[in-house]
Every structure is written in C-alpha cells, then in structure tokens.
Amino acid sequence: MSLLFYVQTDTTVQIVTDTLVSDENRDPMMYQHKVKPFPHLNMIGVVTGFGSFGYQFFQDIDFTPGLRDIEHVNETAQETLRDSFKGWQEYHAPVDIGHATVHLFGFPEGSEKVVRYIYRAKNDFAPERHEGGSSMAVKPPPQQFELVYPDSPDEIVALAIKLRDENDELRTEYPVAIGGDLFVTFLSRNSSETHRIYQWPDHAEMNAAMPESIYKPRHPVDVTE
Numbered sequence: 428m429s430l431l432f433y434v435q436t437d438t439t440v441q442i443v444t445d446t447l448v449s450d451e452n453r454d455p456m457m458y459q460h461k462v463k464p465f466p467h468l469n470m471i472g473v474v475t476g477f478g479s480f481g482y483q484f485f486q487d488i489d490f491t492p493g494l495r496d497i498e499h500v501n502e503t504a505q506e507t508l509r510d511s512f513k514g515w516q517e518y519h520a521p522v523d524i525g526h527a528t529v530h531l532f533g534f535p536e537g538s539e540k541v542v543r544y545i546y547r548a549k550n551d552f553a554p555e556r557h558e559g560g561s562s563m564a565v566k567p568p569p570q571q572f573e574l575v576y577p578d579s580p581d582e583i584v585a586l587a588i589k590l591r592d593e594n595d596e597l598r599t600e601y602p603v604a605i606g607g608d609l610f611v612t613f614l615s616r617n618s619s620e621t622h623r624i625y626q627w628p629d630h631a632e633m634n635a636a637m638p639e640s641i642y643k644p645r646h647p648v649d650v651t652e
Contacts, residue, residue, distance in 0.1 A: 429603040440614040446607030453604040470533030497533030508552040
C-alpha cells in the first residue's frame with residue numbers, strides 16, 4: 428500500500444487511495460483497488476504496508492457468520508491479525524515483509540457516529556479506537572514540504588501528484604511507490620460509493636512493465652485444517 432488520505436467526521440468518512448502495488452524495490456507488480464467495503468456491516472477497511480495480509484483479513488471478515496458491526500469485528504481482530512501476520516512472516520522468511528496497518532471505519536449498530544479502529548503490527552495489533560470529532564491523515568506524510576489538507580477533488584489530485592514526485596525524487600526516509608489511478612471512497616450510514624478522480628499519465632507504461640503472472644497461494648495457512 429502506498430498512498431492513503433482520510434477525512435473522518437462524526438457521520439462520514441472520505442478515503443483516497445492510489446491503485447499501485449509494488450514489490451520491496453518499488454517495482455510495479457499490479458493495480459488493485461485498496462478499499463474494501465462491507466455494506467452489510469456499515470463498514471469499510473483499508474490496509475497500508477504488506478497488502479496481502481490485510482486483504483486476507485478482509486476475506487476472513489466476509490466469511491465469518493454472524494458478524495453485526497465494526498464493534499463485533501473488533502472483538503477478535505487483534506488475535507486474528509496477530510496470528511495471520513505471523514503466518515505471512517513465516518511463509519516469506521527469510522524475506523522481511525515489513526510493516527502493516529489495518530484501518531476500519533464503520534457505524535456501530537444503532538449509532539449515527541463513525542468509529543475508526545487502527546491496528547498496527549508494530550503495536551502487536553492492539554486496537555486504537557477513535558470516535559467523534561473530525562480527524563484527517565495523509566500517508567505517507569510529506570517530508571520536503573508543508574502539508575495543506577485538500578478541500579476539493581482538484582486539490583486532492585494536486586497533493587497526490589506532489590507526494591508521488593517527492594517519493595520518486597526527493598524523499599530520503601522510506602519512499603513508497605505511488606501510481607495507477609486515484610480513487611475516492613465515501614462512507615455514510617447505510618451507504619458507500621467510490622469514484623475515480625485521476626489516472627497518472629504513465630498508467631499504460633507501468634502496466635506493461637508488470638509481470639505477466641505473480642500467482643501465489645493467497646494465504647500460507649491450509650484452510651482445510
């Protein structure tokens with residue numbers, strides 16, 4: 428995962444992501460939409476860092492019967508994420524899979540207010556709960572310029588372009604690969620929608636440079652066990 432903006436208010440969430448998936452050398456591997464909606468739970472999820480791990484967690488949510496809402500998901504999220512991340516680490520060893528952070532945004536059953544949970548590998552996926560008020564974040568944060576939060580789609584696109592340029596040319600700490608398309612996803616109670624607002628000019632060129640097949644089993648654990 429490379430680029431993430433979000434703006435959370437009491438009753439809505441706006442999330443912006445690119446679609447480029449890259450390897451540890453920042454070489455392009457595929458395009459992928461990085462926000463996962465769960466309409467039946469009034470919730471959406473997004474992962475930064477090692478993407479395969481997060482997407483497996485989202486699949487686990489989809490195939491878990493009886494879930495009610497984001498609070499119900501949170502009850503077992505830390506244990507599930509910890510065990511899954513350990514499995515991916517063992518599967519890829521001795522290669523370091525790096526970091527991972529999972530974000531969930533949703534409405535608890537019977538509530539009109541958005542709740543956000545953040546689970547970070549570096550904190551053993553301990554849940555960080557946020558509710559109420561307004562909050563914003565941009566990942567990766569700019570290193571070479573002062574951040575001004577965007578107020579319009581045009582300003583979002585301009586900031587994304589500026590962040591890509593910085594990561595490609597100037598950033599000295601943990602540069603990431605950004606590209607593909609720019610999508611904005613909105614969540615309100617009982618509704619979510621996604622729109623493409625930009626496509627980088629080198630979209631086709633980057634697509635042609637991607638490997639024809641990078642198939643691997645989607646999870647290191649035998650699901651028949």
